[in-house]
Amino acid sequence: MPGAVAPLKPVYLGIDIGGTKVAFRAETDAGPVDETAFAWGPRHSAAADLARLAGHVAELRTRLGSPLRAVGVAMPGTVSPDGRVTAWPNRPEWTGLALDVSLQELFPEAAVAWADDGDLGALAEARAADCGNLLYLGVGTGVGGGLVLRGEPCPGPSRGSFELGHVVVELDGPPCVCGRRGCLQAIASGPATLDRAADLREAAVTFDDLRQALGDGQLWAVSAVRRTARALAAAATGVQELLHPDRLVLGGGFAAGIPELAGWVSEHLTEFARPGQLPLPVGPAALGGLSSLRGAVSLARLIATR
Numbered sequence: 403m404p405g406a407v408a409p410l411k412p413v414y415l416g417i418d419i420g421g422t423k424v425a426f427r428a429e430t431d432a433g434p435v436d437e438t439a440f441a442w443g444p445r446h447s448a449a450a451d452l453a454r455l456a457g458h459v460a461e462l463r464t465r466l467g468s469p470l471r472a473v474g475v476a477m478p479g480t481v482s483p484d485g486r487v488t489a490w491p492n493r494p495e496w497t498g499l500a501l502d503v504s505l506q507e508l509f510p511e512a513a514v515a516w517a518d519d520g521d522l523g524a525l526a527e528a529r530a531a532d533c534g535n536l537l538y539l540g541v542g543t544g545v546g547g548g549l550v551l552r553g554e555p556c557p558g559p560s561r562g563s564f565e566l567g568h569v570v571v572e573l574d575g576p577p578c579v580c581g582r583r584g585c586l587q588a589i590a591s592g593p594a595t596l597d598r599a600a601d602l603r604e605a606a607v608t609f610d611d612l613r614q615a616l617g618d619g620q621l622w623a624v625s626a627v628r629r630t631a632r633a634l635a636a637a638a639t640g641v642q643e644l645l646h647p648d649r650l651v652l653g654g655g656f657a658a659g660i661p662e663l664a665g666w667v668s669e670h671l672t673e674f675a676r677p678g679q680l681p682l683p684v685g686p687a688a689l690g691g692l693s694s695l696r697g698a699v700s701l702a703r704l705i706a707t708r
């Protein structure tokens with residue numbers, strides 16, 4: 403029809419809010435259309451950060467020229483069920499901020515939801531693997547995790563996050579940052595593994611030292627990483643008993659740098675399997691550091707259909 407204007411394609415926006423930078427990825431049903439990031443700069447106040455965010459969003463809107471249908475946000479801080487930030491060690495001035503109200507003010511035209519990095523990592527990896535029931539473990543500075551069941555994050559937006567890193571796997575284990583003892587994170591994070599390796603070696607151990615020593619088959623390095631693998635397998639077995647995912651995906655910077663880890667976790671999953679129970683298949687993450695941003699876009703697509 404002469405003069406007809408093509409309808410604007412709705413845009414799904416993912417935002418990964420980090421402690422030092424913020425990344426954006428916009429997609430339409432046809433694929434990605436925009437990807438940008440900015441660094442926060444010096445810490446000042448949550449209001450200053452939100453103004454910075456609003457400025458970037460305004461530029462993005464101008465570039466896109468299409469309405470935002472839904473926005474998914476990866477938020478590393480702890481958010482209470484009523485939408486308030488209760489803790490964020492990297493940007494403590496956000497504590498007390500009403501995240502739900504602030505995001506809705508930024509995106510009045512769109513459906514908005516947030517989730518933590520682990521939950522969104524799981525969602526992105528589940529999409530990448532085309533697997534609707536997937537357990538994700540991100541092993542880095544901490545241990546993050548997420549579970550996708552029937553294609554959706556569990557327990558789901560506004561129900562809290564899947565904090566597998568704070569599940570107790572050793573009753574009298576080492577202290578965790580959360581105040582308990584024996585949390586998975588206190589045993590299996592990158593720093594916890596390096597500390598244990600240093601104790602066993604009786605000398606300081608860097609990540610590169612550990613990798614090198616593993617390659618050489620040094621006992622202190624193998625023992626340190628084996629205990630990490632066994633703790634990860636214990637936590638994953640607990641999830642398997644309760645919720646029966648189809649597979650486990652291992653991501654995070656530490657896991658990416660230790661190629662032995664996935665195989666050892668698999669061995670310990672076999673060790674823990676009850677008679678008649680098949681151990682979970684384990685594989686490496688497909689998306690690496692991109693998983694939370696990709697997961698934020700997936701979250702946007704998920705809430706847009708509601």
Ligand SMILES: [Zn+2]
Binds near residue numbers: 579
């Ligand atoms: Zn803990």
